[in-house]
Amino acid sequence: MTIIAATVRRELLIAFRSPGDIINPLMFFIIAVTLFPLGVGADTEFLSRIASGIIWVTALLAVMLSMDSLFRADYEDGSLEQLLLSPQPLYFIILAKLGSHWLVSGLPIVILAPVLASMLALPSEAMLPLLAGLLIGTPILTMIGAVGMALTVGLSRSGLLLAVLVLPLYVPVLVFGTGTVSMALGGLGISGLLALLGAMLVMAICLAPLAILAALRISVS
Amino acid sequence: MLSVKDLLCERDERVLFQNLSFSVVAGEIWQVEGSNGSGKTSLLRILCGLNDEFDGRIEWYGQDIRKARQDFNQSLFYLGHTPAINKTLTPKENLSWFCASRGLQKQAEIKGALNSFNLYGYDDMPCYQLSAGQQRRVSLARMKLSDAPLWIVDEPFTALDKQGVNELEIFFAEHAAHGGAVILTTHHRLEIGHAVKRINLDKLAGLAG
Numbered sequence: 001m002t003i004i005a006a007t008v009r010r011e012l013l014i015a016f017r018s019p020g021d022i023i024n025p026l027m028f029f030i031i032a033v034t035l036f037p038l039g040v041g042a043d044t045e046f047l048s049r050i051a052s053g054i055i056w057v058t059a060l061l062a063v064m065l066s067m068d069s070l071f072r073a074d075y076e077d078g079s080l081e082q083l084l085l086s087p088q089p090l091y092f093i094i095l096a097k098l099g100s101h102w103l104v105s106g107l108p109i110v111i112l113a114p115v116l117a118s119m120l121a122l123p124s125e126a127m128l129p130l131l132a133g134l135l136i137g138t139p140i141l142t143m144i145g146a147v148g149m150a151l152t153v154g155l156s157r158s159g160l161l162l163a164v165l166v167l168p169l170y171v172p173v174l175v176f177g178t179g180t181v182s183m184a185l186g187g188l189g190i191s192g193l194l195a196l197l198g199a200m201l202v203m204a205i206c207l208a209p210l211a212i213l214a215a216l217r218i219s220v221s
Numbered sequence: 222m223l224s225v226k227d228l229l230c231e232r233d234e235r236v237l238f239q240n241l242s243f244s245v246v247a248g249e250i251w252q253v254e255g256s257n258g259s260g261k262t263s264l265l266r267i268l269c270g271l272n273d274e275f276d277g278r279i280e281w282y283g284q285d286i287r288k289a290r291q292d293f294n295q296s297l298f299y300l301g302h303t304p305a306i307n308k309t310l311t312p313k314e315n316l317s318w319f320c321a322s323r324g325l326q327k328q329a330e331i332k333g334a335l336n337s338f339n340l341y342g343y344d345d346m347p348c349y350q351l352s353a354g355q356q357r358r359v360s361l362a363r364m365k366l367s368d369a370p371l372w373i374v375d376e377p378f379t380a381l382d383k384q385g386v387n388e389l390e391i392f393f394a395e396h397a398a399h400g401g402a403v404i405l406t407t408h409h410r411l412e413i414g415h416a417v418k419r420i421n422l423d424k425l426a427g428l429a430g
């Protein structure tokens with residue numbers, strides 16, 4: 001499918017030409033996580049208990065903040081109208097857009113998470129479950145966030161509205177993601193929860209592009 | 222090709238136009254006229270299927286455009302007010318994605334298309350470094366690559382210089398002569414050397430009943 005390759009190429013080129021869009025959510029992630037030890041005190045035992053929660057909540061906010069660069073520029077310069085009038089399968093174009101956006105926003109967060117987790121004294125046996133959860137969970141966050149972004153892209157100041165729309169929908173991912181870590185710490189198997197997250201990801205891949213398309217049609221008309 | 226029956230468009234309880242019927246056949250150029258705010262852009266967006274808020278029927282070879290979506294999109298080239306080019310990408314990259322998104326295998330012809338719109342030497346420069354007129358030309362260069370028979374263009378002459386306007390008029394005439402059709406809005410007097418049919422939206426306005 002040339003259209004998928006072409007879309008990924010276009011999105012990655014745009015992302016690397018305006019690196020602020022990639023770096024800012026990542027900086028937010030680092031800074032917000034660092035604020036917690038400053039706020040709650042450097043008690044290692046306490047920090048290690050809340051570490052996975054901190055990482056997950058900040059990752060979730062960082063992904064949401066990165067959403068703005070997904071459709072905003074395309075909406076403003078009219079590329080979105082052209083996209084909707086394309087005779088190529090729109091489902092795959094949207095999926096390619098989401099995939100490349102995750103590569104430059106979600107994946108760096110996953111890569112950075114172990115460093116920040118060890119700073120928060122997360123026990124080493126919980127590291128792999130945290131990473132596995134984030135690896136499956138952040139794409140879901142990207143897809144749900146993209147539905148909210150597609151709905152609000154036509155509004156001039158959509159930041160807070162996006163948070164109100166999207167954050168409640170992030171709850172299941174957060175619950176299962178942090179659940180994975182606490183199960184691992186309790187010495188229980190995590191494959192069940194990861195499978196649930198995986199099922200959510202598959203469902204998001206199937207349905208989110210359709211919802212995004214419908215939302216974009218409303219936004220441009 | 223495209224036939225419009227009893228089209229009515231209402232915005233905030235004001236009827237922009239009503240009882241609008243016309244049909245566009247191959248080889249025709251249609252100019253939509255009207256004062257500011259008379260609904261020219263709304264009409265074009267409705268014809269493309271970007272806006273669903275209308276009453277009436279729009280048919281593409283006898284099929285409702287909403288049902289024959291893919292077929293219609295394949296045959297349609299639309300250019301709106303906005304240039305639809307990404308400013309961080311170069312003209313070449315913008316056109317290359319355009320070709321991919323239309324399913325055209327024309328990567329080799331991009332340079333030629335840019336040259337024919339006087340953009341020789343600018344193909345590897347990010348679009349934000351180009352002037353408004355040059356950005357417009359990048360956007361128009363897509364028409365050269367497109368194989369769609371129906372062109373719907375909104376104010377194509379904006380920001381172009383005199384020579385650019387002349388060239389574009391000739392280009393539209395050629396497209397019509399080769400069996401295509403053009404629907405455009407402009408305030409400018411077309412001197413195309415090809416018959417131009419007109420729709421005046423000011424005469425079709427009315428009050429919501």
